Amino acid sequence: MGTIETIINGNIATLLFFHPSSNSFPSTLLQQLTDEINTLSKNDSVSIIILKSAGTGAFCAGASFDELLSVSNYEEGSRFFSGFANVINAMRKCPKLIIGRIHGKAVGGGVGLASACDYSFATTKSEIKLSEIAIGIGPFVIEPAVSRKIGKMAMSEMTLNPTAWKTSKWAFEKGLFSEVFETIEDLDIRLEEYTKELSSYNPDALLEMKKVLWEGTSHWDSLLYERAAISGRLVLSDFTKNALEKFKK
Template sequence: MDFQYIQLEIAEQTATIWLNRPEVHNAFNPVLIEELQSCFDALNQNNQVRVVILAGRGKSFSAGADLNWMKAQGEAELAENEADALKLAQMLNALATLKQPTIARVHGAALGGGMGLASACDMCIASSEAKFATSEVRLGLAPSTISPYVIRAIGARQASRYFLTAERISAKHARDIGLVHEVTEPEQLDQKIQDIIDALLLGGAAAQTASKQLIAMVATEQVNAELLQSTAKHIAHLRQGAEAKDGLNAFLNKQSPSWVKTTSEQ
């Protein structure tokens, strides 16, 4: 696939998507949003890719929206403005609902929409030099399209502070409030991500997709009879699947399941 503002690399069952507008700190514009949407859609259909990494070229992960684009949309007709914003919202949802586990590799600034991308990924691994912020209020805006994912990551209480103050959040504090899973020194960032990829590849692909769906299904629900029934159906369906039968038989026979590649197969 040919892109103008992103680069896609696929190796050893892992796809790495590089945001590639380093001269503007990987800021969003309509082309970048469209390219990410197309890339996510293609990867969602690719059964050979087991893990998706989102990363940024240059000094920053992403500084969020291109301000010239945002200004132009503010001057457009309301219907055009809404349609444009919906494309960003749909792209973030495509990332959040990818069937593969997703990891944000954050090495520099992740501001506004950049923090939204990091939040929409299943996991966020950050360099100790990374900085985060929902900076929209300082531009007279609100973090509207990224809000479902940021609030899912840090909760409404923390959002009540950072959506309103737009304070910069250090990598360490981002870990403390739940946005970041691991903080490493810059030179150790890729090794930490590789460690997580290695752990992910030991799990079944269908089981991981089902686990992502399970989290979405139960995260905001009360424990009641309906939820108990839903979770029972969820595991019953998985137990009848070929992947579970393979995995359980392999474990009981002290073997590796078919999805785990041996050294000779890699």
């Protein structure tokens, strides 16, 4: 089922997620991540959160294909995709700045998580892809977060070419990644340096900056769940069921 681990060092909290299937997310893991973000939001001793995944392979493969295949009705589908809505809204509302450590490839919901970070570090292997259209659905829930970072046209370029990987250089130029490094080791050195310095700043100023960064997104409280309902309906189609089976094989 995967794991979520929280490590607090001083005023910096690290949220580490893991799943054996390329760090993908079943609904239970999405809920655990949401809960941990909400808990850290209330922790006055924490001013910075680092979001990272385990291993040296993929950063996040998005939604669990096995769980998508098991969806049998509209309510289940809508509830599953609401899991990503919950996480993104938790990240958006969190009063702490969230720094992403995107060490490897990100697909679908993984791109959404990277987009919901306030600042992100990546490597040259951190390619990204929105493959949802190819399986009969679409990146509806994560689209607001992705478009906010890279713009509607770049988001549509990814969405409408669902089998193509975009390089970390492309993601950096579009604004998804803040800094890109050749190796994970170089990334981690810079990440430690950066977060240590950032966490030394006035926490009230950091809080107010977080509010500024997310201005104009309060309607996401309803928008993301409306989008989840669209995905929940489409995942029941024969097209999507057949496509998921092919992808799984």
